[in-house]
Amino acid sequence: MTWKLKLMCALLAPVAMHAWAEDATPAAADASAPAAVVNPHVVDKLTQMGNYLRSLPRFEVDAAITHDTVLETGQKLQMQATTKLQVDGRTKMYAAVESDTQSRRFFYNGSKLTQYSPNLKYYTTVNAPGKISDAIHDLEDHYGIQIPLEDLFLFGTDKSQASALTSALYVGPSQINGKMCDHLAFRQEGMDWQLWVTRSEKPLPCKLVITTLTDDAHPEYSAVYTWNVKPVIKSSSFTFVPGKGDVSIPLTKASE
Template sequence: MKRQARVFCLLIATMTLGAQAEDAPPADDSAPPLNPHVIDKLIDVGDYLRSLPKFEVNAEVTRDTVLDSGQKIQTGSRTTLKVAGHDRLYAKADGDTQTREFFYDGKHLTQYSPYLKYYTTVDAPATVSETLHKIEQHYGIQVPTEDLFLLGRDQAQIDALKSAIYVGPSYIKGTLCDHLAFRQAGVDWQLWITRADKPLPCKLVITTTDVASFPEYSAVYSWNLAPKISPSAFTFTPRKGDVAIPLKKASQ
């Protein structure tokens, strides 16, 4: 994701709850624009994710592309993210139009296109968070599902919110979640978090509001907090026929 991954916003929406979630009223326009309990939930889920020693998350993703005519075209992808500690990451996005893999071993990050057989490797900082920041700032590259590392990460992100409301309970893939909504200049976003001792994102929807057709990004997550991950999963080894190419900086 591009700019949407850096700014999270509140979608003030009317919601009809299912029969199993009728114990709570829908969001109220008269509610405080910045609900402190909602902001606390955002910070808590981000802190919890960054505290995990390892995890694997899979996501079903849809993304809108806006044509010159203004028509929206939706594409889909299946993403996988594996993380161990603060310095190991593997990510894959297998989509309708392209497939990309990312390998980070604490020292280097490699982006690989298995069908084109091209790969590029750059030196990387010592942590996942620093690496994600560097490759986007320097190279304009976003790793699939990197939004999860950004939730409630710093005060500047919280200060940028114009509103934060609690929409109500909602079921995502059979799991009871709390539906939160946020708004910031140019972007609305909604986050569903499991109602449990271990707060995990169930779903994320981001709407770009400063583009006429209001394109959306949506991801529905499935979590494994005790995955068996081989150490070799984070290191890229070229196969026969793979070709190394240079990675140009975004300004070039």
């Protein structure tokens, strides 16, 4: 599991629901607020979001992503990517990523998972029966391949690192893509991260920013999400069909 996924999974232990947003004092507006406080209402907001994401029978989400690459000289370069994720039930998934350095497609139909490079016209298919969460976890563990936006499947499923959280603050309301969101800020050893969540009974993540503190350049990862929770998706979207010139190649395990 990647550091980003461990970060997300660790913080969603269930707590009671609260109408916290209206009566919480924004951290940015209160200079006397303690520097390291774990606000249970903030953790609760994450829990609600994770529960809602797992309750969706199907969804489609696009993300505009930027991430910093640090050169040996210490200079930061900002890279860009766009991703799409379509999910139907617990066993069907399509994902795509277009970045400055690569183009990838992923197809999962409940029994087989295919990674395809449209530019190179290479594809590789492995047997992966079971749920989406199990398939993407195995793909990363055995082959070192990460599915775009895979953290969305793992919110709230691992409480083993909850003690790593040293700060959880409510920053205040914020508009993201025209939606009213609650801005949350967190800290744990080696990283700061921020999450904007829609202020709704059906909360969705609007934006995520992760700052790595272990690098002197403090590189950042940022994703802005656009959701469709009632998409029309063709069942054929989840099974890869090779086209003319596409070549099958074996997928080698990362340990080999």
